[in-house]
Amino acid sequence: xxxxxxxxxxxxxxxxxxxxxxxxxxxxxxxxxxxxxxxxxxxxxxxxxxxxxxxxxxxxxxxxxxxxxxxxxxxxxxxxxxxxxxxxxxxxxxxxxxxxxxxxxxxxxxxxxxxxxxxxxxxxxxxxxxxxxxxxx
Numbered sequence: 143x144x145x146x147x148x149x150x151x152x153x154x155x156x157x158x159x160x161x162x163x164x165x166x167x168x169x170x171x172x173x174x175x176x177x178x179x180x181x182x183x184x185x186x187x188x189x190x191x192x193x194x195x196x197x198x199x200x201x202x203x204x205x206x207x208x209x210x211x212x213x214x215x216x217x218x219x220x221x222x223x224x225x226x227x228x229x230x231x232x233x234x235x236x237x238x239x240x241x242x243x244x245x246x247x248x249x250x251x252x253x254x255x256x257x258x259x260x261x262x263x264x265x266x267x268x269x270x271x272x273x274x275x276x277x278x279x
Contacts, residue, residue, distance in 0.1 A: 150217050155189050157214055161207035162187075176202050205230070 162172055173183035176199050185193040195203060204211045208230050237244050 149215060151192075152189050153217050154194075154215065155187050157209065158203075158207075159187055161209045161214070165207055167206075172203070172206065175206055 170180045173180045185191040204214050
């Protein structure tokens, strides 16, 4: 992964831990969701370890953790996860409305780790199974 010139591993680790804890995930749970070993994931949260996730893994982590990849990688002091959550919800609603199978896939990926996503998916999938068009709110 090509890192920006202002990349700071300490900042990355801090934001990664904060986002993981906000989603109430253990290192082991997140490692399973992103399909890496717990040891590999732990190296991402270790300041002294130079190991970083591959770009596709980092994108998946950012989606699961409700933080944009830019916020995770770039050094920023004023990150608000709530704004990112709203943005993610809008994106998910649009994507699920246009591709119902994506909703099924996403449910599998997040493995019900976040109640807000689960509730959104349940509402969208209920619309789909009843034969109506999924609503976007």
